[in-house]
Amino acid sequence: MTKATTKVSVGKNLKTIDLVQRNLAKRKRAEWRFRAYGVSAILFGLACLLILFSDIIGKGHGAFLQTQIYLEVTFDSQRLNIDDPTRDAQVRRANYDNVISQALIVQHERDNKATATKAGSPITLSALDKRQLLNLISTGAVYTIRQSLNDNPRLLNQTVGLWLIADDDVDNYVKNIGHDGKGFSSRLNKQQQEWVNNWIAKDQVRQVFNTTFFTSGDSREPEQAGIRSALVGSLYMLLVTIGLTFPIGIAAAVYLEEYAAKNRVTDFIEVNINNLAAVPSIIFGLLGLAIFIGFFDMPRSVPLMGGLVLTLMTLPTIIISSRAAIKAVPPSIRDAAYGLGASKMQVVLHHVIPLAMPGMLTGAIIGFALALGETAPLLMIGMVAFIVDVPNGLMDPSSALPVQIFLWADSPERAFIERSSAAIMVLLIFLITMNGLAVWLRHRLGRSYQ
Known part of the structure; x- marks a missing residue:
């Protein structure tokens, strides 16, 4: 074999090796891209799942907490229309809204005692103010008061401090009060917000674990609804x-x-x-x-x-x-x-x-x-x-x-x-x-x- 033939053979082998290496490099790049696509798809799916879970948890974690308001409730027999607290029929039909309204009025007078007139006359509330004040307490608070009277009939004509369920609007306001109006619009008017802020300052508002969510059925009132x-x-x-x-x-x-x-x-x-x-x-x-x-x-x-x-x-x-x-x-x-x-x-x-x-x-x-x-x-x-x-x-x-x-x-x-x-x-x-x-x-x- 001549030197010229040997050079041609070596040149062909070099070209073949270069071609194989280029093809291998191309295949490796294609494989890397394919793996990158797969990893990207997985990461995208996990990101979407994380966003979904974050949104659900961010919106729903507050439902496991329930806002309560502390009031000193007087079990006045005349306001409740009860003669014998041991009779179940009278306890079931008692006017608990009346004693809740009276407790709120007394609390309001106590909070505004510094602004009372010099003559010492009590501060009067209009019918609209009384209704707005009563709306801060959930309608389910009557069951708490009735259960207390059922458990202890001696509470009749006595004054007892009770934690009552707040209305859903109050609950939303308390949970979002730190937003300072950013992304949150309360349904409470300025007067109601002032009352709630005053109670918060006096530690008369608290948040506890919402057992009602797990122990009650559906309700038209959000604060009383459960699963x-x-x-x-x-x-x-x-x-x-x-x-x-x-x-x-x-x-x-x-x-x-x-x-x-x-x-x-x-x-x-x-x-x-x-x-x-x-x-x-x-x-x-x-x-x-x-x-x-x-x-x-x-x-x-x-x-x-x-x-x-x-x-x-x-x-x-x-x-x-x-x-x-x-x-x-x-x-x-x-x-x-x-x-x-x-x-x-x-x-x-x-x-x-x-x-x-x-x-x-x-x-x-x-x-x-x-x-x-x-x-x-x-x-x-x-x-x-x-x-x-x-x-x-x-x-x-x-x-x-x-x-x-x-x-x-x-x-x-x-x-x-x-x-x-x-x-x-x-x-x-x-x-x-x-x-x-x-x-x-x-x-x-x-x-x-x-």
């Missing part, structure tokens, strides 16, 4: 959904995977199950409205009705996830069991289902979590009714937590917006807990096939 009725209704519906969906879904999945013949009928069933899983949830509400209410004449707004509708909606998802878990069991497990003389039922019950159970539970819990947050199908069957009492059974009228959030978010009062955000926080805690439980069960019950 207990909706929360209990959601739990009843979830129990019905779990009790029907889980056994039916697993049984259907086992039959389709282990027993059903592969023909046009089973193909038709599989196609329809997959289609039902993609149907909008409001369609299931229309189906429940037509069948359970229209045909079977079942009552509206009861947990049993809501549970049946959520069962129809969740069942396709449970069947699909259960079938996928059964398919994931290796055929060698079945063959080994058959080789030891096990019957078809023994193989399914003793080997297939136990090994597929983690995947089944994971899919089921995720499906139940989705059902817990559904609103559209429940609106179609009348769960939007205004329910105050806590349901005691599956056939008692009730609401649901997502529907309660929907109703509060549509209310014009600012305090209801705060409570709807707080209810969303409670619902998110339930959903995160259920999803975390699904992940834990999958790792806890998962088995290795090796």
Whole structure:
């Protein structure tokens, strides 16, 4: 080989190496860009989630605090119209607004004693001022006074200091008083704000944990509204959904995977199950409205009705996830069991289902979590009714937590917006807990096939 041929060969090799290196560099840059796109998408999603949670928590954390006003209340028997405080009928029908109004007037006179006339005549309030003063106290304060008299009948004709629930406008004002008017407009007039500021200066206003939010049902007054009725209704519906969906879904999945013949009928069933899983949830509400209410004449707004509708909606998802878990069991497990003389039922019950159970539970819990947050199908069957009492059974009228959030978010009062955000926080805690439980069960019950 001549020197010229050798130089040409070396030159071609150098060109090939340069071409390969350029291609490798190009591929590495493309791979880096692809990874950067993926990381950017994840960061963008996390940022949106963080913004969403920050907005919800920022608006709703105040609902867990309740403003109270300290007043010295005189249980005047004449103003209350009570002769015998041990008689429940008289205690229930007593005029508690009268003693609250009198306590406010006395408090106002005491606060303005320095500006009283030289003659010492009491400062009189107009009827409008008295009404505006009384509006600072919640209408639910009468229950506090009545409960105090019920617990201790000796309070009649005595003066006792009590912490009474403030009106929602006062509650909003106290929580936003530090804003100095930036982004906050109080519904209290100047005179009412002056009264509240005076009470704050004298430590007659405090904020405590809002137990009413968790122990009371819905109310037209924001400071008295709670989620207990909706929360209990959601739990009843979830129990019905779990009790029907889980056994039916697993049984259907086992039959389709282990027993059903592969023909046009089973193909038709599989196609329809997959289609039902993609149907909008409001369609299931229309189906429940037509069948359970229209045909079977079942009552509206009861947990049993809501549970049946959520069962129809969740069942396709449970069947699909259960079938996928059964398919994931290796055929060698079945063959080994058959080789030891096990019957078809023994193989399914003793080997297939136990090994597929983690995947089944994971899919089921995720499906139940989705059902817990559904609103559209429940609106179609009348769960939007205004329910105050806590349901005691599956056939008692009730609401649901997502529907309660929907109703509060549509209310014009600012305090209801705060409570709807707080209810969303409670619902998110339930959903995160259920999803975390699904992940834990999958790792806890998962088995290795090796």
